[in-house]
Amino acid sequence: MIAVERRLNQSRWLTYAVPFVSVAVAFGVMAVVLVATGHDPGHTYRRLFDAAFIGSAAWTDTVTLATPLLFTGLAAAVAFRMQLFNIGAEGQLYIGAITAAGAAIWLGPHHGLWMTIVAMCACGAAGAALWALIAGVLKAFARTNEIITTLMLNYVAGLLLTYMIFDSASPWRDLSTIQTRSFPQSVALKPSQFWPTVTVFGVSVSFGFLLALGVAITLYVLFRVTRFGFEMNVLGDSQRAARYAGMRTRRKILAVMAISGAIAGLGGASQIGDFTHVLDASPQGLQGANYGYTGIVVAALGRYNPFAVFLVGVLLGGLQNAGLFLQGADFPFGLVGVMQGIILFCALGGEILVRYRIRIGRRAPAPAEVAAEAP
Numbered sequence: 001m002i003a004v005e006r007r008l009n010q011s012r013w014l015t016y017a018v019p020f021v022s023v024a025v026a027f028g029v030m031a032v033v034l035v036a037t038g039h040d041p042g043h044t045y046r047r048l049f050d051a052a053f054i055g056s057a058a059w060t061d062t063v064t065l066a067t068p069l070l071f072t073g074l075a076a077a078v079a080f081r082m083q084l085f086n087i088g089a090e091g092q093l094y095i096g097a098i099t100a101a102g103a104a105i106w107l108g109p110h111h112g113l114w115m116t117i118v119a120m121c122a123c124g125a126a127g128a129a130l131w132a133l134i135a136g137v138l139k140a141f142a143r144t145n146e147i148i149t150t151l152m153l154n155y156v157a158g159l160l161l162t163y164m165i166f167d168s169a170s171p172w173r174d175l176s177t178i179q180t181r182s183f184p185q186s187v188a189l190k191p192s193q194f195w196p197t198v199t200v201f202g203v204s205v206s207f208g209f210l211l212a213l214g215v216a217i218t219l220y221v222l223f224r225v226t227r228f229g230f231e232m233n234v235l236g237d238s239q240r241a242a243r244y245a246g247m248r249t250r251r252k253i254l255a256v257m258a259i260s261g262a263i264a265g266l267g268g269a270s271q272i273g274d275f276t277h278v279l280d281a282s283p284q285g286l287q288g289a290n291y292g293y294t295g296i297v298v299a300a301l302g303r304y305n306p307f308a309v310f311l312v313g314v315l316l317g318g319l320q321n322a323g324l325f326l327q328g329a330d331f332p333f334g335l336v337g338v339m340q341g342i343i344l345f346c347a348l349g350g351e352i353l354v355r356y357r358i359r360i361g362r363r364a365p366a367p368a369e370v371a372a373e374a375p
Contacts, residue, residue: 003359014354019301019308022350026343033338039331051325052318056202061324063209064275066317068093070212071267072295073313074219077304079260081223082236084253088135088150089264090292091157092128096265097286098161099127101172101186101272101279109190116193117207120269128265129258131157136257140250146257158287165281172279186279195273208270212313215263216306223306232256267291297340300347316340 031041052062072089079086103123107116135153138144164170166184174180174187195207223229235242235252243249271286272279280286298316302309323336 005357005359006355015303018350018354019303019347022346023301023343025350026339026346029342029346030339033335033342037335044326044331047326048319048322051322058321058325059203061321062314062318063203063205064317065320065324066314067206067208067212067274068267068271068289068291069294069298069317070209070310070313071215071270072264072292073298073302073309074212074215074295074306075260075264075267076295076299077302077306077309078219078263079256080299081304082232082252082256083239084139084256084260085147086132086135086150086257086260087147087296088132088153088292089260089267089295090290091150091154092131092261092264093268093271093292094154094157094161094286095131096124096128096268097272097279098164098172098268099265100124100269101189104189104193104272105171105187109192113192113196117195117273120273121211121266124265124269125262126265128268129262132257132261132264133254136254139257140253154292161279161281161287165279186281189272189277193273194277195270197274206270206274208267208274211266211270213310215266216310219306228252228255264292264295294340297344297347300351301343316343 027045034041034044050058052058072093075089075092076086100120100123103119104116107119131153132150135144135146135149138149139146164172165186169175172186174185197207198205198210223232231242231247231252234245235247235249239249268286276285282288294316295313298309298313302312319336319339323339326336
């Protein structure tokens with residue numbers, strides 16, 4: 001008989017060991033998939049590592065692809081740490097990109113770069129925080145399942161993004177030429193509004209990447225040394241105990257959802273300011289990248305620890321970079337998606353093993369069977 005039992009005491013070593021074992025199992029399963037598709041696992045893993053982490057050009061691309069994953073991973077980690085399952089970082093990233101682009105377009109190129117950056121970050125974070133609070137209010141006051149509401153709001157945000165560029169004459173849409181009126185696209189930022197980059201040992205590090213590092217440090221301090229972080233941890237362990245201790249549950253739900261959304265919104269602002277410089281609503285653009293959903297993988301593998309999430313985000317950014325590098329007739333890009341799915345599945349399985357134990361043994365006899373065997 002196989003029984004699943006909740007662990008009354010979670011061992012500290014298990015918390016750190018399970019993510020590493022999950023990744024090892026994932027690579028083992030991926031090796032089977034690679035063999036089944038006619039690829040040598042050892043050679044493929046070596047190429048993946050070289051493409052992602054060997055050379056300054058590889059590191060530059062890895063940092064670029066990792067930046068949005070860091071924001072969405074940290075956003076998910078904040079909410080998940082308090083057992084609030086915010087699946088809406090994808091839509092919150094869209095809203096952050098929309099509001100940040102709107103701020104840059106409204107300011108124009110003549111107000112100074114740093115004023116533009118502050119305005120984009122503030123508007124991106126505020127817009128996404130308000131969007132996340134829709135689900136937060138429903139959770140706090142109507143006990144609505146936040147998984148469903150945040151997931152549905154992702155689709156609403158995506159449709160809003162598409163409408164503003166393709167189906168309306170909004171201020172975000174470029175209507176200055178016949179070509180842009182026939183083939184809709186967003187108003188582009190001017191070069192003077194592009195966020196700066198820093199070169200470290202030949203690697204171009206975006207401002208957004210450094211901003212994500214600052215967010216990770218801030219969250220670590222918030223979780224470790226503040227009363228707010230302590231109450232978050234208590235609420236994550238037991239809301240009943242938190243209510244008995246007099247903690248304001250509803251207020252914390254609203255605050256945590258707002259913080260989670262704001263971090264995802266900063267990721268949207270970074271996408272506009274650092275990389276695309278336009279609000280790309282095409283299926284191959286912001287909506288096709290699935291940064292929010294990949295951020296859930298990052299948060300799960302990082303065990304909701306901000307620094308671990310940061311490290312995992314860089315590793316998965318490297319995996320995406322390697323997938324783009326290896327993409328070809330003999331190595332379809334979809335195979336990289338399969339690899340990410342395997343990592344997610346193994347990470348979630350490991351999370352279950354941290355909280356529950358599996359016992360295998362003989363089934364205990366029923367009372368009727370014991371009575372029948374009695375002399």
